[in-house]
Amino acid sequence: MANIGIVGYGFVGTAVEYGFKDDHNIRIYDKYKEEFDTLEGVVKSSELIFVCLPTPYKDENMNIDLSIMDENIEGISKYAKNTDKIVIIKSTVVPGTTRNYSNQYPDVNFCFNPEFLREAHHLEDFVNPDRTVIGADKEEVLARVAQLYRKKMPHVPMFMTDPTTAELVKYFSNLFLATKVTFANEMSEFCDALEVDYNEVKGMVTADRRISDSHLEITKEGGFGGKCFPKDLVALIGLGKKLGLEPSLLEAVWEKNLKVRKKQDWKDIPFVSSNQKK
Numbered sequence: 001m002a003n004i005g006i007v008g009y010g011f012v013g014t015a016v017e018y019g020f021k022d023d024h025n026i027r028i029y030d031k032y033k034e035e036f037d038t039l040e041g042v043v044k045s046s047e048l049i050f051v052c053l054p055t056p057y058k059d060e061n062m063n064i065d066l067s068i069m070d071e072n073i074e075g076i077s078k079y080a081k082n083t084d085k086i087v088i089i090k091s092t093v094v095p096g097t098t099r100n101y102s103n104q105y106p107d108v109n110f111c112f113n114p115e116f117l118r119e120a121h122h123l124e125d126f127v128n129p130d131r132t133v134i135g136a137d138k139e140e141v142l143a144r145v146a147q148l149y150r151k152k153m154p155h156v157p158m159f160m161t162d163p164t165t166a167e168l169v170k171y172f173s174n175l176f177l178a179t180k181v182t183f184a185n186e187m188s189e190f191c192d193a194l195e196v197d198y199n200e201v202k203g204m205v206t207a208d209r210r211i212s213d214s215h216l217e218i219t220k221e222g223g224f225g226g227k228c229f230p231k232d233l234v235a236l237i238g239l240g241k242k243l244g245l246e247p248s249l250l251e252a253v254w255e256k257n258l259k260v261r262k263k264q265d266w267k268d269i270p271f272v273s274s275n276q277k278k
């Protein structure tokens, strides 16, 4: 039995609690949920600390806003430094972020462990993932986090890698699916112009086993929205530009989605855009 801390008790934080509560002691900190513990209390009493905080995007310059993470990682590091505690970042953060924290707080053990759950099925998805990805630079950190997951989910394929690779896996997955939605929306425009039925075309296309039928549905809202795809797309475009890349496909996906999505619903969801934190 381990003592597990959860920082940020939203969809991901509640799923982590659900997944581990039967076998471990759980303590929770959330700035906006006063019924729980303090950050100090959680970190001091936990060996493994899951960080499940929002990572909004900055409206003004197409970038990730790590201010909520920075504030909490600083607080956690105060009590986790020079101990064998592990800070497990579950929040989606742009590649390089976990190593930046490791450099900033060299006496703290960090790990990046992306979460792939769907919000509508967050509890079941957390305990039934297709794979577990653990990214850390220290072997003993990888081993201890792997042990926690193996005990709970012994049959789930596990990948152990470095933190930057693990961070990119999360964006690759989300943005591949977002691009698929945009592609489907563009194909449906062809269908409308040619007066053919999109769903009939889709049925024949997805008979090809290389193309799964996920994310090909044309919804009444159009395009993609919600909490994750828009903000993650903006964040990776921002990183691409910083790296001197030309993420032109991702930019086109963003522009197209702004046209086909009827309402930019993500602007009304708390903690998605930095202009609209709570």
Ligand SMILES: NC(=O)c1ccc[n+]([C@@H]2O[C@H](COP(=O)([O-])OP(=O)(O)OC[C@H]3O[C@@H](n4cnc5c(N)ncnc54)[C@H](O)[C@@H]3O)[C@@H](O)[C@H]2O)c1
Binding pocket: 007, 008, 009, 010, 011, 012, 013, 029, 030, 031, 032, 033, 052, 053, 054, 055, 068, 071, 072, 090, 091, 092, 093, 115, 116, 117, 118, 119, 227, 228, 270, 271
């Ligand atoms: N929701 C999903 O489907 C999903 C899936 C995979 C990954 N993620 C990623 O996980 C992270 C968390 O997502 P979520 O959906 O659980 O978010 P959420 O908004 O549901 O929960 C975040 C929690 O953090 C708390 N919080 C906000 N600011 C805080 C602060 N300064 N200090 C302490 N607590 C604070 C909020 O009160 C809230 O309870 C994000 O990076 C997201 O991209 C989300």
